[in-house]
Amino acid sequence: MNALTTHAPILIIATPLLGAFAAPLIGKLGWTVRTAFAGAIAALTGCFAGLLAATLYTGGGAPIVYVLGGRLPLPSGLAAPIRIMLEVDGLSAFMALITALVAVVAVLYSVSYWKERSGGALYDSLLFLLIAGVFGLVLTGDMFNFFVFLEITSVAACGLIGFRTWRKRSSEAAFKVMALYTLSGLFVLLAVGLLYGQYGGLNIAYLATNLGGTMVDRVALALLIAGLAMKAGAVPMHMWAPEAYGEAPAPVSMVLVANSQASLYALFRVLFTLYGQSLSAAAVGWILIVLALLTIFVGVTMALVQKDLKRLIAFGAVSQIGYMLLAVGVGFAVLATRPDFGLTAITGGIFHMINDVACIGLLFLAAGAAIRASGSRDLHSMGGLAHSLKGTTVLFAVGAFALAGVPPFNGFASKLLIYESTFQLSPVLAVIAVLASIVLLAVFVRAFQAVFLGPRLIARPEPVPWPMVASMVVLAAVVIGFGLFPGFFIDKIVTPAANALWSGQGDYIRAVMGG
Amino acid sequence: MNGIDTGFGVWNPIAWTLLFAGALVIAWVFRVLGRSDYKRGSEQTKAFLSGNEEPEPEKLHVRGDHLYWGLVDGLAGYYRRIRAVHTGVLSDYVAWFVGVLGVVLIILALVR
Structure with a gap:
């Protein structure tokens, strides 16, 4: 147990990576073995993520450093850490828990989602590769591995979006995502190269101690902000997201949301931990706020006019990225003066990350079940599915209400923190956020009416298999549990993550550099 | 433990849920105390469209x-x-x- 605890950071990445490379071989042994193997990999990964988080929380929240091929302190005589390091603080552990939740739910849902029995091993392989990449991205402590894991997520995500090669639009969406993700990766690589050229190191803690706000630092930050905000789906760089979320298989759409959030995590890590106050935090914070307002407004208004169920949910997902950007942008804008509402805003933004994954994930999975049952995703030709899919109807309604911020679901709790804290900076921000939530409720009332209400338009929809229902129930339990007991979850897992951003830069640096 | 203190206000979802459930019970009681001569499925429940025949639900459905x-x-x-x-x-x-x-x-x- 002690060895498992010690090596949990690398095991979280290695386990899905093993799954990714072994899946094509295991797949040769038949569907049952393949499914059992995928389930075991997902469960094991979830256990390691839980173990790591428990270790961190019981240890008082101090960052855990895991050095590959060595130990801290550094080899003597070297000014900068050179080994590959994983560094886990409250925010990394929080993101690992989100990724583990998504991985387990996606694997469970995928058991019965595919009607085709061939090609599943390759799907498992890409899915685990994406999950391993996301875990690596949120746990790594150096900028080059950060880029490497970013690329792993990009390659796997493109493969999964275009997985249904018999659908022309899937291939087109995958191609567009591949081009944009490649450009984003190049921006990040260029930024990493600039920082390495300037300071001769790649370790985040080392770079954070040396950044001085030079022009090179500024160019690197601009490249990182643009590259990571694009991967997160911020407007006006969001156009790939509705196509990717819309054309990907339902469980992949949910994992892509977690992937976008990992990019958002990366952006937050760069701003708070790497740069901190070495640049004008207020100016950078307002850049995020403007991007956030655009993202919220355009995401919601475009969702209102969609005729395709999955694209409608996809634009809803884009709008939610705006809420997280808004909250953390407000927190960063006031980092120099540190008023109380800054921490409240960050807490709201971080809490909204897990709430968003649960709500949007639930909506994508319920939409996948409805599309699978009816054979259509066109809102005009769907309808009356509540007659046959009662469970899916209730689960979709839970996800929709939660995403729109209706009490007592989880979306309300995190949005309340965001509204009240952003109001302190500028009431206009809170007004736009509240109005967008109201329009979002209207959007999902429309989707619900179109898909589930009215007379029976489809004679015999296919029933939803139990693994798909079970995976949706897991997410619905998160939505309701986090909604009814927000104080408990904020206290246990959100506050350590928010503190890691708000006041954790010193601890993050000291864990590696000492002092 | 259940609720959250935002620094400007308090949100207690358990209390809100109990209140909401109470409101639903009151609404249900009013409904039960409604007119006893109402009969489901009779002429009373048909829509009156200025004397015109009521179209089939499929034709009335707003997509x-x-x-x-x-x-x-x-x-x-x-x-x-x-x-x-x-x-x-x-x-x-x-x-x-x-x-x-x-x-x-x-x-x-x-x-x-």
């Missing part, structure tokens, strides 16, 4: 893409512009991406 047409029509100018931006052309996506990079770069270069 999802027809909802909010008034709102969307009122915002036609906005939607014309915003839809024009979503071209579906990759080179346009890249242009927006590079454009944002340029704006962020200029702001960060100018701000001290």
Whole structure:
């Protein structure tokens, strides 16, 4: 147990990576073995993520450093850490828990989602590769591995979006995502190269101690902000997201949301931990706020006019990225003066990350079940599915209400923190956020009416298999549990993550550099 | 433990849920105390459409893409512009991406 605890950071990445490379071989042994193997990999990964988080929380929240091929302190005589390091603080552990939740739910849902029995091993392989990449991205402590894991997520995500090669639009969406993700990766690589050229190191803690706000630092930050905000789906760089979320298989759409959030995590890590106050935090914070307002407004208004169920949910997902950007942008804008509402805003933004994954994930999975049952995703030709899919109807309604911020679901709790804290900076921000939530409720009332209400338009929809229902129930339990007991979850897992951003830069640096 | 203190107010979802459940019970009681001569499935429950026959439900159903047409029509100018931006052309996506990079770069270069 002690060895498992010690090596949990690398095991979280290695386990899905093993799954990714072994899946094509295991797949040769038949569907049952393949499914059992995928389930075991997902469960094991979830256990390691839980173990790591428990270790961190019981240890008082101090960052855990895991050095590959060595130990801290550094080899003597070297000014900068050179080994590959994983560094886990409250925010990394929080993101690992989100990724583990998504991985387990996606694997469970995928058991019965595919009607085709061939090609599943390759799907498992890409899915685990994406999950391993996301875990690596949120746990790594150096900028080059950060880029490497970013690329792993990009390659796997493109493969999964275009997985249904018999659908022309899937291939087109995958191609567009591949081009944009490649450009984003190049921006990040260029930024990493600039920082390495300037300071001769790649370790985040080392770079954070040396950044001085030079022009090179500024160019690197601009490249990182643009590259990571694009991967997160911020407007006006969001156009790939509705196509990717819309054309990907339902469980992949949910994992892509977690992937976008990992990019958002990366952006937050760069701003708070790497740069901190070495640049004008207020100016950078307002850049995020403007991007956030655009993202919220355009995401919601475009969702209102969609005729395709999955694209409608996809634009809803884009709008939610705006809420997280808004909250953390407000927190960063006031980092120099540190008023109380800054921490409240960050807490709201971080809490909204897990709430968003649960709500949007639930909506994508319920939409996948409805599309699978009816054979259509066109809102005009769907309808009356509540007659046959009662469970899916209730689960979709839970996800929709939660995403729109209706009490007592989880979306309300995190949005309340965001509204009240952003109001302190500028009431206009809170007004736009509240109005967008109201329009979002209207959007999902429309989707619900179109898909589930009215007379029976489809004679015999296919029933939803139990693994798909079970995976949706897991997410619905998160939505309701986090909604009814927000104080408990904020206290246990959100506050350590928010503190890691708000006041954790010193601890993050000291864990590696000492002092 | 259950609720949250936002620093400006308090949110207790358990108390809210109990209150909401209480309101539902009161509404249900009112419904039960309603008119005793109401009979489900009789002529009483048929819609009166100025003496015309009631069409089949399939013909009356308002499809999802027809909802909010008034709102969307009122915002036609906005939607014309915003839809024009979503071209579906990759080179346009890249242009927006590079454009944002340029704006962020200029702001960060100018701000001290």
